[in-house]
Amino acid sequence: MNTATAARVPFEPWKDPQAKPYIRIVNVTKTFGDFVAVDNLSIDIYQREFFSLLGPSGCGKTTLLRMLAGFERPTSGRIELDGVDMSTVPPYERPVNMMFQSYALFPHMTVEENIAFGLRQDRVPKDERNARVEEMLGLVQLSKFAKRKPHQLSGGQRQRVALARSLVKKPKMLLLDEPLGALDKKLREQTQFELMNIQEQVGITFVIVTHDQEEAMTVSSRIAVMNHGRIAQVATPTEIYEFPNSRYVAEFIGDVNVFEGRLSEAAADHVRIAPVGGGGEIYVDRGTSAAQGATVWAAIRPEKIDVALTPPTDPSVNCIEGTVWDIGYLGNLTIYHVRLADGRKMTAAVANRTRLREQPITWDDTVYLTWAPDSAVVLVS
Amino acid sequence: MSAGDDYDDRPSAVLVSGDQGGFAEWLHVRLVRARLGWAAPFVLWLVGRFSGKGMVIAIPYTFLFVFFLVPFLIVLKISFSETALAIPPYTDLVEILDDGFDYYLTFKLNLINYWTVLSEDTYVRAYLNSAKIAAISTALCLLIGFPMAYAMARASESIRPMLLMLVILPFWTSFLIRVYAWIVILKTEGGLLNTMLIALGIIPPDEPLRILSTEWAMYIGIVYSYLPFMVLPLYANLEKMDLSLLEAAADLGCRPTKAFWSITVPLAMPGVIAGCFLVFIPAVGEYVIPELMVGDNVRVIGRKLFTDFASERNWPLASAVSVILLAILVVPIVLFQRQQARLQEAGQ
Structure with a gap:
């Protein structure tokens, strides 16, 4: 993971004002009868990006993907690919390929014929066609299975055939609809990295639809979190996780503790929040757009909270007292569910760095939950 | 039957294998109560032998044996015999001859019927004609049935059961009534079709369409009757196709x-x-539709078979015709x- 992430770090075209978006989704709306599937949505996607559309089912992510492929036409708005308006171009004329959730492999054709199908439609000469099919089979490590029919392959192999088939035409954009959804967990994790490597090798822009936030975090250059046909936030995985822009995003990605409070001090470089229901004040060492006195929410990730049996030196700031309600031992982490005085529950995740704690925390212990000034995120919506 | 009486009040001494215990035990009690205790072991052995999987397979096999294989063997036997003025109108294959001095057991296989069928022009033509009619009818059914099945399979899910019902509905009426209905529709004088076309002014009143008694009428009848057999398997296939392909x-x-x-x-x-x-297999042997829609001037093998059997009372020849027909269809x-x-x- 480290090497793959490191290789992608300098790749941030969305920060470059000179960079031209490769795919522009401009004010796109799609309605089915009364139901608004995609609601006036705009996104710019840059060349060579691995872009994820993430959201719960029914958020419109698949509809958006199908509009990119050409299977649905936008009710209004337009979709540009490399400067060309694609809105009315039928799917069979788009320089875009899709990998289907069901893989949609042609059952009456061999692996080889499946991959060659797209090239045949373009009347690519036989020699070149064979060479490109061979190259793809090599890329997905299926050369030995070229003559098999799809039903003679395992799920993981079929997934790779589908990938090869959608890549062989060198599309300008590859769309992937829940590409790993049908694989089991181990294979899925392994395939995520394969997918990233292949994307780097072929240099094609990938747009992936997924409901699996871990998958989106792992593979994406940027993630668009969607909710009810709209974009909730578009950002890199790190930004989405560490700086969510709303409670919806914070709660959708990972676990989070959210406190409602009043902004008691709003300076440019720090804020103080007085939580509703009393308790210690929350100090955050970053400014916020909200005005003093406004209602805001402080979001703190469980792994950024420390659990201690003794109170810190200053228990009035970034500290909450509670009793241990439940303990979940996960091996690498221990999850503490702590009940606060007013009945609310808070979750803290503590890494198990040593084999055994010298002073174990157990059920019904009074504990002090503390966190650093840079741990909480102030959310205004 | 003192043994039976002994069984009455004692627990069963018969060993019953575990998997059919319930039924076998019940049966045993019934048998014992019926004072047939002595038969219980044998009946239980039979039930055990043929229960479960064996029973399930035995039923269709018995059916096919009794209603298909045995009649076929009888027909095969008759096809090797000679006609005779007798009841039944054919000779036995095995006879005991008595010439006054000795007895002979004779076994005669008469091959002349097969020779007649295979060498006489009328039979060969009838076979070929039947095959041609069946092939053309099959092609027409496919031509009409595929678009029908395709449209049904792609229709909205809410009306699909209704469309399927419409295809099956004609089966609720007798086949003969449906063929007669076509006669009423296609008749030259006062037929429904001609009346309608004349009323609409499409054809002049003194020149009605002559369809009935022509080959057209026969194809209309066969295609109409067998179309559901084409549409249903096609629909079943097209309907389950994954549209994402x-x-x-x-x-x-x-x-x-x-x-x-x-x-x-x-x-x-x-x-x-x-x-x-x-469509093809039953259409080759089709007799009723050509007979009703065309009449005497169509030579199909089904008709030939019927005249040989009923009018000529040449059962051996008719049997040979049907054995050869079966052999052709077996392929x-x-x-x-x-x-x-x-x-x-x-x-x-």
Whole structure:
């Protein structure tokens, strides 16, 4: 993971004002009868990006993907690919390929014929066609299975055939609809990295639809979190996780503790929040757009909270007292569910760095939950 | 039967294997109560032998044995005999001859019937004509049935059961009544079709269409009667097709018409083959429709068979005709079976 992430770090075209978006989704709306599937949505996607559309089912992510492929036409708005308006171009004329959730492999054709199908439609000469099919089979490590029919392959192999088939035409954009959804967990994790490597090798822009936030975090250059046909936030995985822009995003990605409070001090470089229901004040060492006195929410990730049996030196700031309600031992982490005085529950995740704690925390212990000034995120919506 | 009396009040001494215990025990009690205790072991052995899987397989096998294999063997036997003025009107294959000095057990296989059928022009022509009619009817059924099945399979899910019902509905009326209904429709004088066309001014009143008693009428009758056998397997096949395959084809640059030929049609082949066999096989032996729609001047093998059997009372010859017909049909049936088996192996 480290090497793959490191290789992608300098790749941030969305920060470059000179960079031209490769795919522009401009004010796109799609309605089915009364139901608004995609609601006036705009996104710019840059060349060579691995872009994820993430959201719960029914958020419109698949509809958006199908509009990119050409299977649905936008009710209004337009979709540009490399400067060309694609809105009315039928799917069979788009320089875009899709990998289907069901893989949609042609059952009456061999692996080889499946991959060659797209090239045949373009009347690519036989020699070149064979060479490109061979190259793809090599890329997905299926050369030995070229003559098999799809039903003679395992799920993981079929997934790779589908990938090869959608890549062989060198599309300008590859769309992937829940590409790993049908694989089991181990294979899925392994395939995520394969997918990233292949994307780097072929240099094609990938747009992936997924409901699996871990998958989106792992593979994406940027993630668009969607909710009810709209974009909730578009950002890199790190930004989405560490700086969510709303409670919806914070709660959708990972676990989070959210406190409602009043902004008691709003300076440019720090804020103080007085939580509703009393308790210690929350100090955050970053400014916020909200005005003093406004209602805001402080979001703190469980792994950024420390659990201690003794109170810190200053228990009035970034500290909450509670009793241990439940303990979940996960091996690498221990999850503490702590009940606060007013009945609310808070979750803290503590890494198990040593084999055994010298002073174990157990059920019904009074504990002090503390966190650093840079741990909480102030959310205004 | 003192043993039976002894069984009365004692627990069963008969060993019953575990898996059919419930029924066997109940049966045992019934048998004992009926004072047939002595028979209990034997009956229980029979039930144990044929219960479960054996029973399930035995029922269709028994049915086929009694109602297909035995009648066929009888027909086969008759086909090797000679006609006779007797009841039944054919000779026995095995006879005991007594010439006054010795007894002979004779066994005669008469092959003349087969020779007649295979050498006489009228029979060969009738077979060929029947095969031609069946082939043309099958092709017409496919031509009409495929678009029908396709439209049904692509219709909105809410009206599909109704469309399916409409295809099956004619079966609720007798086959003969439906054929007679076509006669009423196609009649030259006062037929429904001609009356309508004349009323609409499409054809002049003094020149009604002559369809009945021509080959056209026969094809209309056969195609109409066998169309459901083509539509139903095709529909079953097309309906379960994964439509994302067509999207995948379009996505890879394939136009809809081409996708129809390179994806939909190859995947529908099992349905096409099943439908063709279901139409072709009964159409070859078809007798009633040519008889009613055309009459005497059509030479089909079914009609020939019927006249040999009923009018000529030449049972051996009629039997030979039907044995040869069966032999001709066994080839496509075996092909059909092999194709089905291949499909099952493919697991699709």
